[in-house]
Amino acid sequence: MVMQCNSVNPNCFDSEIETAPRERIRHIQFEKLRKQIHWTYERVAWYRERFHELGIKPEDIRTLEDVRYLPFTDKQVLRDTYPFGLCAIPLDDVVRLHASSGTTGKPIVIGYSRHDLEVWSDCVARLVTMAGVTRADRVQMAFGYGMFTGGFGLHYGCEKLGCMMVPAGSGNTERHLMMIEDYKTTVLISTPSYALHICEVGESLGFDWAASSMRVGLFGGEPCTPGMKQEIERRMHITCTDNYGLTEVNGPGVAGECLHSRDHQHIAEDHFLWEVINPATGEPLPEGCEGELVLTLLDKEAFPMLRYRTHDLTRVTTAPCACGRTHARMLKVRARTDDMLIVRGTNIFPSQVEDVLAGIQGLSPHYLIVLDNETGMDKITIQVELRPDAFSDSFEQLDDFRHHIIDRLRQTLLITPVVKLVEPGSIERTAGKSKRVLDKREKS
Numbered sequence: 001m002v003m004q005c006n007s008v009n010p011n012c013f014d015s016e017i018e019t020a021p022r023e024r025i026r027h028i029q030f031e032k033l034r035k036q037i038h039w040t041y042e043r044v045a046w047y048r049e050r051f052h053e054l055g056i057k058p059e060d061i062r063t064l065e066d067v068r069y070l071p072f073t074d075k076q077v078l079r080d081t082y083p084f085g086l087c088a089i090p091l092d093d094v095v096r097l098h099a100s101s102g103t104t105g106k107p108i109v110i111g112y113s114r115h116d117l118e119v120w121s122d123c124v125a126r127l128v129t130m131a132g133v134t135r136a137d138r139v140q141m142a143f144g145y146g147m148f149t150g151g152f153g154l155h156y157g158c159e160k161l162g163c164m165m166v167p168a169g170s171g172n173t174e175r176h177l178m179m180i181e182d183y184k185t186t187v188l189i190s191t192p193s194y195a196l197h198i199c200e201v202g203e204s205l206g207f208d209w210a211a212s213s214m215r216v217g218l219f220g221g222e223p224c225t226p227g228m229k230q231e232i233e234r235r236m237h238i239t240c241t242d243n244y245g246l247t248e249v250n251g252p253g254v255a256g257e258c259l260h261s262r263d264h265q266h267i268a269e270d271h272f273l274w275e276v277i278n279p280a281t282g283e284p285l286p287e288g289c290e291g292e293l294v295l296t297l298l299d300k301e302a303f304p305m306l307r308y309r310t311h312d313l314t315r316v317t318t319a320p321c322a323c324g325r326t327h328a329r330m331l332k333v334r335a336r337t338d339d340m341l342i343v344r345g346t347n348i349f350p351s352q353v354e355d356v357l358a359g360i361q362g363l364s365p366h367y368l369i370v371l372d373n374e375t376g377m378d379k380i381t382i383q384v385e386l387r388p389d390a391f392s393d394s395f396e397q398l399d400d401f402r403h404h405i406i407d408r409l410r411q412t413l414l415i416t417p418v419v420k421l422v423e424p425g426s427i428e429r430t431a432g433k434s435k436r437v438l439d440k441r442e443k444s
């Protein structure tokens with residue numbers, strides 16, 4: 001039975017909507033979807049042309065399921081219409097821009113109206129509250145304040161909740177440690193990899209995490225394996241939640257982890273309509289099947305987004321959650337359709353490498369996959385970092401360990417990688433999203 005939020009879980013930012021019966025959520029979604037389609041069709045030429053090509057009109061969408069007849073949007077559309085081609089309001093009414101750098105060429109840029117910023121802050125305040133954060137908390141921001149949505153997005157959501165914000169920004173790890181100590185901050189916002197770095201630097205300087213004021217980590221922006229989360233929780237003596245979002249649909253605030261469903265994240269369904277599709281065919285998949293997440297913004301004024309293809313692989317369930325929230329939950333994203341590496345004809349996801357390494361005692365969670373084809377054939381080298389306690393002076397011991405890692409990787413990847421053991425601390429740490437793949441192959 002789904003319990004009422006107020007009795008089981010006082011930690012809702014907006015309990016009326018977060019625990020609404022599913023029928024009510026669907027009703028709200030459909031009402032918003034209809035309006036959003038009209039809004040978009042009437043104001044954005046690119047969408048209007050796609051509707052005409054598909055031979056559909058806004059009034060043809062009569063049920064939530066009819067969303068499947070709408071055109072997809074993807075990053076390429078944002079590049080083709082860069083910078084303001086998808087904007088649905090006068091530029092004078094746009095009050096903020098954010099951008100995502102991506103890997104190639106121009107960034108993609110997204111605009112927000114004042115209403116859009118309000119909605120965004122509400123969504124973020126929800127996920128922050130889901131992690132047990134209250135207005136009594138002091139929140140230290142370790143995401144950058146800039147075009148990246150992480151910094152400002154989480155900042156304003158926390159402020160909305162009434163937290164004391166410490167806008168430290170990314171980098172300068174020792175200053176972060178000083179602020180934790182001096183301001184007695186209780187919540188850290190960062191990527192999981194940077195949180196681990198702060199943890200390690202603190203340990204090396206004798207920082208006493210058990211005695212520190214820090215109690216919650218709000219992570220996001222990159223995949224966080226269960227192993228990595230547990231490790232950070234154990235070493236920093238905090239509780240962490242992992243939160244999902246992407247620039248094209250606001251940024252953080254799309255989905256957040258509650259304290260009951262640790263491998264899933266509740267989607268803010270009154271603002272985002274989700275679909276899971278077969279990435280190869282574009283066909284919708286039934287609930288529970290793994291596929292590519294597609295999101296439609298339900299009340300965005302400035303840059304409406306219909307059926308945005310995220311390339312993120314997940315599965316979604318509407319089964320009740322013990323926390324009392326009724327919004328659907330997506331399985332945490334571990335892989336993207338476009339981060340698959342093809343090495344000598346074999347498909348490899350970095351998350352597979354990560355899973356194998358996480359299961360081997362003595363390795364740190366930092367690794368780097370290097371691909372090259374200097375000899376004319378693809379070569380995959382995996383640099384793995386030893387923990388200080390696994391480091392040994394004996395060459396034989398280290399070489400046995402290396403062969404053990406190769407065997408384990410071969411069983412999963414089905415090809416034999418080169419494995420290089422590297423010293424603790426030698427894989428580059430970044431204050432933002434970590435880079436796990438270095439592809440040096442020349443593309444012919």
Ligand code: DLL
Nearest residue numbers: 100150220221222223243244245246247251252333
């Ligand atoms: O990373 C937005 C964000 C900022 C979310 C801070 C949460 C916290 P982008 O830079 O546009 O936006 O990158 C979006 O990052 O499509 C996923 O592939 C990946 N991603 C984001 N959050 C997670 C997560 C922000 N919690 C892309 N788990 C997305 C796994 C994530 N992948």
